[in-house]
Amino acid sequence: MSRPIRVTMTVNGRRRHVTVPAMKRLRDVLREDLKLSGSKEGCGEGECGACSVLIDGKSVNSCLVPAAQASGARIVTIEGLARGRRLSALQRAFIELGGAQCGICTPGMLITATELLQRAKGRVPGDQEVREALAGNLCRCTGYQKIVDAVRAAARTRVSAKRAKARPRAAAARTRVSAKRSARPKTRRP
């Protein structure tokens, strides 16, 4: 292990100082030294994106960043997306539209989606644009459909919030339920 150095960074708006080996992974510094366990690990080699955090506004795999490199940076983790108990539009849309299933990719996914919406600056990104932007964050549960729907719905909320107060659309756009005309199903009775 490399020699310990003192690193100062801003994490979720707070200045933090840690003394850690220079090559300690940022992901481990966040989880072990700063007790922020929301950033996960799925591969340890920068493929899955479960450890994504924002560094100076850019979504980065924190498993590939040595502590020394994070010195002086502004870092935002999943724990920093809500304002107190108030969830961001993106977090709310993920809950409402089914963007999170097992939840292990969700922190990284939300971080990258946050970067996308900040970059889009009030524009609603297209389906393909969202898919391209999230391609570094693997999800094995959702097939990505509801994640894409949630990101776009959140963008719409932000856009319409500027004009008037509006809510994200509650119904999943792509799912239809067609019931057969037959009689109501019977349920078992004890």
Added chain:
Amino acid sequence: MSPRRAKVAVIHAPSSVGVSVHRVEGVDKVTGAARYLDDLVVPGVLHGRTVRSVVPRGRIRRVTLDPAFDWKGVVVADHRDIPGENVVALIANDQPLLAVDEVRHAEEPILLVAHENPERAEAARLAVKVEIEPLEAVLTVEDALARRALVHGDDNVFKEIVIARGDLERGFSDADLVIEGEYRSGHQEQLYIENNAMLAERTRDGGLFVRGSLQCPYYVHRALERMFALPAGKVRVLQTVTGGGFGGKEEYPSMIGGHAALLAWKSGRPVKIVYDRLEDIAATTKRHPAVSRLRAGVMRDGTLTALDFDLVMDGGAYETLTAVVLSRGAIHAAGPYRWPNVRIRARGVATNTPPNGAFRGFGAPQTQFALECHMDRIAAALGMDAVELRHRNAVRIGDVTPTGQVLKESVGARQVLERVAARSKWSAARREIERANAAAEVAERSARTVNGGRRLRRGLGVSLVYHGAGFTGSGEVRLASLAAMDLDRDGHPRVRVANTEIGQGTTTMFAQLAAEALRVPAEFVRIEDPDTGSVPDSGPTVASRTCMVVGGLVAECATAMRERLELFAERPIKGANDFAHVARRYLAARGALRIERRYRRPPGIEWDDASYRGDAYGVFSYASCAIEVEVDLDTCETRVVHVQTAQDIGKAIHPVLAAGQIEGGTLQGLGWALLEELRWKEGRVWNHQLTNYIIPTSADAPPIEVEIVEIPYSHGPHGAKGVGELPMDAPAPAVVAAIAHATGVAVSEIPVTPERLRRALREAGR
């Protein structure tokens, strides 16, 4: 841990079922507050590592601990430390927890080490030297059947199943055409994003407390009883928040839990074993590879007359779940079609590769992939449209499956096919694609540049599948699942079941079913954690059974609870506040209220294990996919452009969660069809990384349009059938059909990687 509560408002009571209420643990998952096993901070914890075989088969000659290494603080355990039986109890009980004197597959666990510093633990693992005398290994099903070496019994066959109905000879003599084919599919890794992880502690009363990322707490519980010779009451297993399972956390957590427990037993300290991705892919279970040989007879008008299906699956080195995976594969092999004469012979063979196990679909995707590819071959031979051939032969009420099961209700085969054909505008879209492909070819011949110089072809394919919900045959009767509900101190109803939330929405679905029967909002219902110390054994979270079977029991418990409380109050209960009021009065006057319901076989369902005949499942769910692809004839890459699917699941208790299952399963099916391939070298996986075992990203994923068709089942809660596995069955054959439509070449092996497609195109002279 506190019981999980349904927080957040429902969109609206009075009805919970059929409404997409917010998922119970949604807020924790979007704020980073959900604690997965690796997130738990346990004072004094040691980190466990596993020393494994590097050869596929051999005799262990010597295990030595490097004398140059500093072993201070390192706990070492091998098979001699196991207090009970050295076995991971499951069905055949043939797999040891730690190898004794022989290894039957690479990565087989031999010895365990633990240290409080994970880096020291890893260094200790590398300081263990294992000398193994290699023996000739069997690595393919062909070698196993040829008995190149004997690795199981006298024929390398774990299990053989024959299912027969009608007169095969007559069926073939009635046929105008007999069509043959062989189809192959390879290993597939479940690839949950959270790797396997378990934590074990010795308890003060001389027992064990084991927590972890798992699907089936009672599987781990029973395995630990055997390994440690402990009575049931001395073992406690708790599921922590689990980052995906897909079958991959059905049986293997018993192994890792046993390892962690053994190190904890020996050291007296808590022990965590968290696999990294390399170890998880290399060592844990995968989907069974399969080879299917089919011979089908058909009349000129498209009527199917006979099917002879020979299936071989690679079980790996120990039997584990192979017999039941094989069984489900065999029962689904004829697909949702009328075959008056059919014979299915299925064999699960032993090889010296890591044991294959449960993965979403459990054998049914493999056989229906083969059958559906064959249906397209039949359609092509007849010059008949693929949808028309399927529609003509699709099962209806009253039809009989190969095991002799009469389909009595909720048969949506034709409906899902009709919906997909309509929504994809099947005939018109196929014609349009053919015109565009022909135009592209003409343009390329005349050296005009189209598509930016890329030679692209499009294609549209279709598939139709079914999937039996619940355990096969008499499985549910043997499981005899028990679910319970009681009242907590605040007068809230509480569900007690062992079924786990692994992302699919189990907890929310149970809350909805209980709420509906109790006539309260879903948020009012509390769900106890799946902890074998406090929930009854309601069976494993597998086999698309959780909603249909266990959900049904929960709804029964809730109905009985309401009746009991209303009898006590001598009036109907209205809403949550009134419920809590009555419940608290009941608790004060009568004491605890606990309602239990055990699974009973619905009337009219019969199964005979000996003859393999009867009602294999209470009911089947049905799905159809229409998939459009674009193939680049130069790079041979296939891009999925769009998926249209309709799935008959009886009733969507929660439409958003149900659609989420369908979309997620569909993409896993597309990954299996096109991308996911394990590469082996001398019995070991060499692409055990996300860098080179490729699963679909959001950029690979097409838009997936889902239509849920609801044809209710009378013995499912509100008509619900299974949904978890069905979506995995449909995509792969539709992709192969679409590629055939685009290129004129029908491949017979998946994944259809560019290399494989290029070979197939060359062989066809294109």
